[in-house]
Amino acid sequence: MTLSIQTTHLQLRYCDTVAVDDVDLDLPGGKIYGLLGRNGAGKTSLLATLAGFRKPTAGTVRIGGEPVFENVRVTTQICLIRDDSGVGDNTDPLSDILAMARMLRPSWDEKYADELMDRFALPRKKTLGSLSRGQRSAFGVLVGLASRAPLTMFDEAHLGMDAPTRQLFLDEVLREYVARPRTFILSTHLIEEQSPIFERVLVLHEGRLLLHEELDELRSRGVSVTGPASIVDDFVFGLTVLGEERLGPTKRAMVYGTLGEDSLRAARAHGLELGPVALQELFIHLTGGLR
Numbered sequence: 001m002t003l004s005i006q007t008t009h010l011q012l013r014y015c016d017t018v019a020v021d022d023v024d025l026d027l028p029g030g031k032i033y034g035l036l037g038r039n040g041a042g043k044t045s046l047l048a049t050l051a052g053f054r055k056p057t058a059g060t061v062r063i064g065g066e067p068v069f070e071n072v073r074v075t076t077q078i079c080l081i082r083d084d085s086g087v088g089d090n091t092d093p094l095s096d097i098l099a100m101a102r103m104l105r106p107s108w109d110e111k112y113a114d115e116l117m118d119r120f121a122l123p124r125k126k127t128l129g130s131l132s133r134g135q136r137s138a139f140g141v142l143v144g145l146a147s148r149a150p151l152t153m154f155d156e157a158h159l160g161m162d163a164p165t166r167q168l169f170l171d172e173v174l175r176e177y178v179a180r181p182r183t184f185i186l187s188t189h190l191i192e193e194q195s196p197i198f199e200r201v202l203v204l205h206e207g208r209l210l211l212h213e214e215l216d217e218l219r220s221r222g223v224s225v226t227g228p229a230s231i232v233d234d235f236v237f238g239l240t241v242l243g244e245e246r247l248g249p250t251k252r253a254m255v256y257g258t259l260g261e262d263s264l265r266a267a268r269a270h271g272l273e274l275g276p277v278a279l280q281e282l283f284i285h286l287t288g289g290l291r
């Protein structure tokens with residue numbers, strides 16, 4: 001089972017701060033969404049309203065067609081994991097937290113939770129508070145995965161995890177998604193590492209939805225040009241250059257925008273190599289560049 005997400009003119013305000021501002025979303029269920037945005041862009045606030053943790057100041061949220069705030073029928077179908085918080089008390093052994101999750105979550109899969117305990121090498125008898133930072137995050141991720149919630153959201157849930165554990169996390173999300181499609185949203189700053197599993201990308205900027213695109217569509221907004229430095233310089237003159245790398249006489253320039261037929265022909269004629277740009281470069285450019 002998957003859940004769709006619709007918001008109209010969604011706003012979340014904390015006193016003077018508008019954290020989410022006039023956001024309209026229409027997200028079909030059964031996809032993996034990446035949620036990107038700079039620090040303070042409103043990602044956590046948006047996810048909290050989608051999960052029904054916070055009441056919108058204005059506008060509406062519908063999950064699977066139903067309002068979410070104080071609607072237990074819907075909130076039990078949603079799992080939001082924010083690093084390690086919210087999965088249990090620090091003094092509780094992991095086994096007790098798992099027993100509680102089994103009671104509270106209708107689609108909880110105990111066998112899968114057990115498998116993940118082993119896969120993430122988590123100690124059942126230890127308390128949540130006695131785990132290392134990365135282990136606590138891994139346990140949060142385990143709860144999100146084993147919840148099998150039709151809408152599962154991870155808000156920077158990888159914080160503190162080492163590289164192999166983060167890879168395990170992404171592999172598991174993908175494996176789950178393929179075996180039992182559900183709606184996943186992953187909020188992250190690890191753009192290059194996590195984007196390979198995204199189907200669509202949402203970018204929030206200063207509370208507003210800057211873009212919502214298929215990953216491939218977003219990638220096609222830029223092109224890298226590689227070749228002898230002086231030829232690359234001539235070729236990119238007048239174009240929006242996102243970044244450059246130089247290795248000896250060779251230069252690689254990342255350009256924003258698509259190249260027309262004439263430019264493509266010219267690049268081929270000069271022996272320049274064209275390729276994709278890093279999503280991170282596009283993200284930096286689209287969210288205002290380095291400041």
Ligand SMILES: Nc1ncnc2c1ncn2[C@@H]1O[C@H](COP(=O)(O)OP(=O)(O)OP(=O)(O)O)[C@@H](O)[C@H]1O
Pocket residue numbers: 014015017018019037038039040041042043044045046
């Ligand atoms: N509880 C709160 N009270 C007041 N302001 C808040 C609160 N939580 C967040 N904010 C503000 O709302 C804005 C959005 O914060 P939010 O945590 O949603 O951003 P974020 O995109 O998740 O950031 P980060 O990437 O740094 O985690 C920020 O300006 C932040 O200072």
